[in-house]
Amino acid sequence: MVPWQKKGEWLELRLPQPLASIEELKNYMSISDGFLRKLQQKSGISIKGQRIRLHIFPNESVEYMSEWIPLEVLYEDDFCLLVNKPAGLKVHGDGSDPGIRNPVLADAVASHYESTGQRCKVRHIHRLDEDTTGPVLYAKHEWSQLVLDEAMRQKQIGRSYVAIVQGRLAVSRGTIEAPIGKDRHHAARRRVSATGEYAVTHYEVIEQLADAALVRLQLDTGRTHQIRVHMSHLGHPIYGDTLYGGTSGIISRQALHGEKLVFGHPFTGEKLEVAAPWPSDFEQLYSILKKI
Secondary structure (H helix, E strand, O other), X not given: OOOEEEEOOEEEEEOOOOOOOHHHHHHOOOOOHHHHHHHHHOOOXXXXXXXXXXXXXXXXXXXXXXXXXXXXXXXXXXXXXXXXXXXXXXXXXXXXXXXXXXXXXXXXXXXXXXXXXXXXXXXXXXXOOOXXXXXEEEEOOHHHHHHHHHHHHOOOXXXXXXXXXXXXXXXXXXXXXXXXXXXXXXXXXXXXXXXXXXXXXXXXXXXXXXXXXXXXXXXXXXXXXXXXXXXXXXXXXEOOOHHHOOOOOOOOXXXXXXXXXXXXXXXXXXXXXXXXXXXXXXXHHHHHHHHO
16 A cells, blocks of 8 residues: 555655556556546646645535534544434435425534535435434545445445344344335335345344344345345344334334444555444343343
């Protein structure tokens, strides 16, 4: 890894030897031909011998925020931000009702950027359901977003979840491979359908309780409500997930939590594993069911 530092809006690299051509820069960092050309067209590359400066941290306009929302930061550096999403908060607005502007996680991220003097747009790399908790990854600038989006497409970003499901599972681990499509009888719901999109979920029972199980899950695909649909299809809906047959009462939402995110740093390539602690309602449900 070559020495580097952020200098204002510029990334400065100290290469072991001068570049024979600008394309050789790809030997030292993940950068596409298209983005390289864009930097060249905007005079965003400065070369002085072995010192290379790239204009990849431009100041950007601060986005609209409906109100300040507290934010739990799990990891942050000059390139990316990882936050712990609480239940009841959408990752971003869906524009379904333009007359109502409810707070979303993007507002909290924008508030964080502004309060820490960072002029970045909000760029989420993946999403979680409104009532699912856990880590959400953001890129701070266009270049980081290109790298992380490509990593997501190539399935190089690992997402591990935990859920508390109903019943006793006959098999302690397995794979659910069942296509998921829209439910024509319910606009908000998805279902296993032969004409749906390909979807694969791997599960493992961490602990079998009296009439429930703590399960760890990993996704090969990222369909809407995938874990919720697949566990319900298996006959073990998630506690609190009334949309897919779960029992309500002890917890007021689906007991599904993003446990850990594993990804390669967009610049250094270093493997990062960032865990998110269980939320209090998940902890409480587990404690109650464990005592039964």
